[in-house]
Amino acid sequence: MMSNIKYKIVKKFSQLTLKSMHYLPTGGKSFPGYLFLKYAGRENLPQLADEQIAIGSILLTGTNGKTTTTTMAIDLLNRDMNLSTSVDNNTIYALTTGILENKSELGVFEYGIRDIEHGEPDNVQRLVSPIGVTYTNISREHTQVLGVKKSFEDYVKAKTLLSEAMDKGVVITNCDDPNTAYIGLNKEKDVHVNYYGFELDFLEDIFESPVVKCPNCGKQLTYVKYYMNQRGIYSCDCGFKRPEPDIKLTRFETQDDKWLITIEGRVYNYIIDKDLDINVTMTVPMLGIHNLYNILCSTAVYATFTNEMENVNEKIEDYFNQLDFTILPPGRFEIFEVDGKLVGIGQGDNGDALKVNALLMDLYSEGDVEFIYNTPDEYEDDVFEDHKVAIRGLNPVSLIVVPGRVSVTKAQEYYNQIKDEYDSKFIPVEYDFEKRINNLIKLIKHSKYNYILVSGCGEEQLVWDEVKRRLKEEYSNQ
Ligand SMILES: [Zn+2]
Incomplete structure (x- = not known):
């Protein structure tokens, strides 16, 4: 243990660097945390967390939806408590920066873990000693880390380690996903587990069942229902089966250009050490069906950790009723009209993401769909395999394949693998954003179909956002 004086100096110094963070290059937001851990030492992180955060910290992890879910949970909890936060980070340094930033009642931190080596989930658990660990889902995307292929088992293990040694607090986990449900089941003996899931009769995955x-x-596993990819209602001969959700989405209806949803259940609240009843109905923008899981998960986090039990339901409804698309990351998928045609356009760079885009397009189209597919890059054959399932589910009447990432040769190779299944063509465009943007716009304008899906892999801000912006600008007044 370092001397108390030195610890205080390092803490102060690390905090001072917070002010200059804006001037540092990308990654600057990790810098104060980096300084603290380097000079005060990792073993002093528990002391820092104790000093800065009164009640404790919650960590959110998973494959999809971490950033959106964390943002929603922060917005909700912020109404009742002072928070320390960190969003969109994958290192112990950014997390420590979030702890250094201010004194608060509760810490809410996104914590993405790609593998055990880089994410050190066991160390983070030990040093931060969270009172809450939240899981979104664990799917087979992103199993390649810095070019090295990791097994799915290792990937699941890395996520599991973030809560494995917990002996207090709450695990909040998705029971529709067998991998995150299993983590919860194994923690029931040590801590409270709040499960969230869907209870929707009509919602059914349109894709080939994984x-x-x-x-x-x-x-x-045997499924009686697939909601989305591996998420659904499942069981196994060994006795493992989907746990009952404590809080669930029980209604989901389209109402004009909004969705009407109901979430209900009874959730264990850590602060009062009692169960809290939740029953909310609200209208949200059509954010994509996967975002319903983010809404449900963040509601569960809020109900578990709020310290103001008065009007909990009203506060949840009030927040989500005012939600708009800015909650979503750049490059997000949206559907709008271009010259009388309905165009769905945006990022779909993993199997899960492309499926939800295709699902949404399917929901809104009343005729044949043309798909302008932007391919993955070299060494992304896994992503392409998952994309193929999404394309088959959509079954477009016309398929146009364009390079989405760097390699045009690889794009053609992918095209060759699927060209015979559809009425298809390949349009090679070199790796130049302006040329690719113009090509996409031209294809949309010249398409003879009324429903066009434009998705797959691409640069979020430089391509997707730009294509959307230019189309909207040109056609918004018609
Ligand atoms: Zn089994």
């Missing part, structure tokens, strides 16, 4: 292995015994 084969999902039981996390307990390795045999294939």
Whole structure:
């Protein structure tokens, strides 16, 4: 243990660098945390967290939806408590920066973990000692880390380690996803577990059903319902089955250009050490069906950790009723009219993301859909395999394939693998954003179809946002 005086100096110095963060290059937001850990030492992180955060910290992790869910949870909890936060970070340095930034009642931190080596989930658990760990989902995307292929088992293990040694607090986890449900089941003996999931009869995945292995015994799971990819209602011969959700989405209806949703249940609240009843109905913009999980998860986090029990339901409704698209990351998928045609356009760079885009397009189209597919890059054959399932589910009447990332040769290779299944063509465009933007706009304008999906891999801000912006500018007044 370092001397108390030195610790205080390092803490002060690290905090001072917070003010200059804006002037530092990308990654600057990790810098104060980096300084603290380097000079005060990691073993002093628990002391820092204790001094800065009165009640404790919550960490949010998973494959999809971390950033949106964390942002929503922060917005909700911010109404009742002072928070320390960090969004969109994957290192212990950014997390420590969030702890240094201000004194607060509660810490809410996104914590993405790609693998055990880089994410050090066991160390983070030990040093931060969270009172809450939240899981969104764990799917097979992103299993490649810095070019090295990691097994899915290792990936699940890395996520599991973030809560494995917890002996107080609450695990909040998605029970529709077998891997995150299994983490919850194994923690029931140590801590409270709040499960969230869907209870919707009509919602059913339109895609080829994935084969999902039981996390307990390795045999294939039996599904009575797939909501989205591996998420659904499942069971196994070994006795493992989907746990009942404590809080669930029970209604989802389209109402004009909004969605009407109901979330209800009974959630264990850590602060009062009692169950809290939740029953809310609200209208949200059509953010994409996967975002319903983000809304449900952030509601569960809020209900578990708010310290103001008065009007909890009203506060949740009030927040989500005012929600708009700015909550979503750049490059997000949206559907709008271009010259009398309905165009769905935006990022879909993993299998899950492309499926939800295709699903949304399917929901809004009343005729044949043309798909302008932007391919992944070299070494992304896994992503392409998942994309193929999404394309088959959509079954476009016309398929136009364009390079989405750097390699045009690889794009053609992908095209060759699917060209015979559809009425298709390949348009090679070199790696030049202006040329690619113009090509996409031209294809949309010249399309003879009324419903056009433009998705796959691409630069979020430089391509997707730019294509959307120019189309809207040109056609907004018609
Ligand atoms: Zn099993």
